[in-house]
Amino acid sequence: MTEGLRERKKRQTRQRVSEVAIGLFVERGFEHVTVAEVAEAAEVSVNTLYNYFQAKEDLVLPPDRASPQRLADIVRDRPPGESAARAVLAHLREEVRHRDPKLGLTEGFGRVFAMMRAAPTLTARLGDLALQMTDALTAVLAEETGVAPDDPLPRVVAYELGCFHSLIYTEIGKRVEAGQSPDTIAEAVLELLDIIEDLLGERVLTYAVREEPPCSE
The missing domain is CATH 1.10.357 (Tetracycline Repressor; domain 2)
Structure with a gap:
């Protein structure tokens, strides 16, 4: 099935937020970076970030790539x-x-x-x-x-x-x-x-x- 424009934009946003988060975590340490700081650096709202990642840990270990299944x-x-x-x-x-x-x-x-x-x-x-x-x-x-x-x-x-x-x-x-x-x-x-x-x-x-x-x- 061909990926639609909306799905592609969601995927790209999700990927960008994750990459920004990991960059901050590597630079400063996971425990020293807040979700709000990740959202600001990725230029999205905190609510938008949580729409893509339910927990801070998901920014590093997203369920679709680190699945229990x-x-x-x-x-x-x-x-x-x-x-x-x-x-x-x-x-x-x-x-x-x-x-x-x-x-x-x-x-x-x-x-x-x-x-x-x-x-x-x-x-x-x-x-x-x-x-x-x-x-x-x-x-x-x-x-x-x-x-x-x-x-x-x-x-x-x-x-x-x-x-x-x-x-x-x-x-x-x-x-x-x-x-x-x-x-x-x-x-x-x-x-x-x-x-x-x-x-x-x-x-x-x-x-x-x-x-x-x-x-x-």
């Missing part, structure tokens, strides 16, 4: 014949190869990452987000496999996938702080994903394989 959506969208684990691995590899900004694989992200680590409310948001991702993935795996409500397997698998997903972000952050280039980080993370796949084991790698659709007559 991230892992669940990856698994929901996997093709027939692919397991949940292999879907997550494949998706992460694709993001790394394309230097997806969501992973922080862009020049200049080091200062943004340092700002985030220095802000307790942002680090708490990231911790909560990881737990929410795992819970959402657990629900999807339980529904797709049709297990009993008290079956622990979906949660065990979801937590294992959630842990290696968090590990990838931790590894990227560590290397960003060390000043490595996006290309160097990407190469190291792809090697780490290969190690993770080797260690997961067949039971996890073959769990929740999406069935092929029935053949039509």
Whole structure:
């Protein structure tokens, strides 16, 4: 569907406000910049800012890019014949190869990452987000496999996938702080994903394989 003029203007305004906010947060620290100051610098009203971002933390971690449904959506969208684990691995590899900004694989992200680590409310948001991702993935795996409500397997698998997903972000952050280039980080993370796949084991790698659709007559 083609983006309309109104939608494009909204997207551009949202992006401009976020960029202005992150610039201020990096310069002065997340805790030392108010929403009103962001709105003034972005030349919008405070009410307009809140129409786009419900909380100050959303200016750095917007729900559409830092969604609790991230892992669940990856698994929901996997093709027939692919397991949940292999879907997550494949998706992460694709993001790394394309230097997806969501992973922080862009020049200049080091200062943004340092700002985030220095802000307790942002680090708490990231911790909560990881737990929410795992819970959402657990629900999807339980529904797709049709297990009993008290079956622990979906949660065990979801937590294992959630842990290696968090590990990838931790590894990227560590290397960003060390000043490595996006290309160097990407190469190291792809090697780490290969190690993770080797260690997961067949039971996890073959769990929740999406069935092929029935053949039509």
